[in-house]
Amino acid sequence: MYARIAGTGRYLPPKVLTNADLEKMVDTTDEWIRTRTGIQRRHIAGPDETTSSMATEAARNAMEMAGVGPRDIDLVVVGTTTPDVVFPNVATLVQANLGIRDTPAFSLETACSGFVYALGIADKFIRLGDSKCALVIGAECITRLVDWTDRGTCVLFGDGAGAVILKPSEEPGILTTILSADGAYGDLLSYPYGVSKGFDQLRAGAPAAIQMKGNEVFKVAVNTLSRLVDQTLAKAGIDREAIDWLVPHQANLRIIQAAAKKLELPMKQVVVTVTDHGNTSAASIPLALDTAVRDGRIKRGQTLLLETFGGGFTWGSALVRY
Numbered sequence: 001m002y003a004r005i006a007g008t009g010r011y012l013p014p015k016v017l018t019n020a021d022l023e024k025m026v027d028t029t030d031e032w033i034r035t036r037t038g039i040q041r042r043h044i045a046g047p048d049e050t051t052s053s054m055a056t057e058a059a060r061n062a063m064e065m066a067g068v069g070p071r072d073i074d075l076v077v078v079g080t081t082t083p084d085v086v087f088p089n090v091a092t093l094v095q096a097n098l099g100i101r102d103t104p105a106f107s108l109e110t111a112c113s114g115f116v117y118a119l120g121i122a123d124k125f126i127r128l129g130d131s132k133c134a135l136v137i138g139a140e141c142i143t144r145l146v147d148w149t150d151r152g153t154c155v156l157f158g159d160g161a162g163a164v165i166l167k168p169s170e171e172p173g174i175l176t177t178i179l180s181a182d183g184a185y186g187d188l189l190s191y192p193y194g195v196s197k198g199f200d201q202l203r204a205g206a207p208a209a210i211q212m213k214g215n216e217v218f219k220v221a222v223n224t225l226s227r228l229v230d231q232t233l234a235k236a237g238i239d240r241e242a243i244d245w246l247v248p249h250q251a252n253l254r255i256i257q258a259a260a261k262k263l264e265l266p267m268k269q270v271v272v273t274v275t276d277h278g279n280t281s282a283a284s285i286p287l288a289l290d291t292a293v294r295d296g297r298i299k300r301g302q303t304l305l306l307e308t309f310g311g312g313f314t315w316g317s318a319l320v321r322y
């Protein structure tokens with residue numbers, strides 16, 4: 001028994017922030033941002049939008065494509081680093097918004113890897129027979145954690161949500177997943193303020209924001225993703241020629257190009273949305289997936305490699321027959 005993607009969906013906030021807009025906010029240029037990251041614009045959540053409101057819209061979109069209603073769904077998993085509140089968790093907020101009742105509903109926080117982790121867990125629920133219709137979401141309001149005066153980070157991020165519906169199938173679907181992490185790298189990329197740590201500083205109005213040693217993150221990301229590609233292919237027992245599409249985490253075009261090179265895959269077989277979305281953390285892969293499904297690039301029966309890397313560090317992959 002496999003878990004198969006029955007539908008995909010996405011939501012992007014209407015407000016768009018371009019590189020030209022950022023030029024007016026910090027000492028940067030469109031040219032610098034494009035050359036170093038590939039990003040041209042990103043969507044920013046409005047004051048009334050939240051991670052759960054965006055997740056709900058993406059879920060509606062995926063449910064419509066899959067032809068399922070709230071009563072069909074028996075599992076809700078959300079990957080996010082930016083929950084609306086500490087609790088109730090985002091998955092239960094989505095549940096309430098959509099009228100899904102009496103199912104497991106939980107969020108997990110593995111930074112940019114949140115969606116792949118959520119997918120890997122839902123895959124196991126389905127393979128074990130514990131779910132017949134899972135709603136899996138990556139959603140992020142990450143720009144709320146950004147210091148808009150820090151040019152080193154504020155140009156990178158955007159908000160949004162993506163979702164998939166998974167159903168059991170005898171035909172191949174998710175072929176394999178790898179989930180991994182190494183906490184020794186925690187300090188290279190963090191938002192070190194929360195509830196049991198840094199709370200007093202937050203209350204006192206500390207200038208809390210994402211902290212990142214960009215150069216070092218870049219190097220570990222490229223090396224780890226390169227190893228991950230080999231591990232995933234070996235675990236699934238397939239050659240790299242079998243991959244039709246790379247659907248990577250959208251942090252930086254140069255990191256994506258390095259992964260494509262490792263796979264010897266031309267960029268025309270790589271789904272790139274970082275240009276228009278920026279780094280939306282856990283939302284980036286399902287946003288990219290839905291974009292390429294709906295514009296007709298990704299077709300049924302094709303083999304996709306999803307791969308991600310994020311704060312923690314966490315990383316993971318999913319090899320998927322769509």
Ligand code: ACO
Nearest residue numbers: 028029032036112151152155214215217218251252309310
């Ligand atoms: N505009 C203009 N100049 C800038 C900007 C900016 N927005 N930001 C930094 N600079 C300057 C720096 O101050 C520095 O100047 P200096 O040489 O006078 O000191 C110079 O540009 C080079 O800075 P670096 O940090 O070395 O630039 P780099 O080429 O490494 O690019 C970047 C920075 C884009 C952040 C890159 O390191 C990167 O992408 N790292 C990966 C981290 C990442 O993607 N994080 C996102 C979250 S994690 C994830 O999703 C994987």
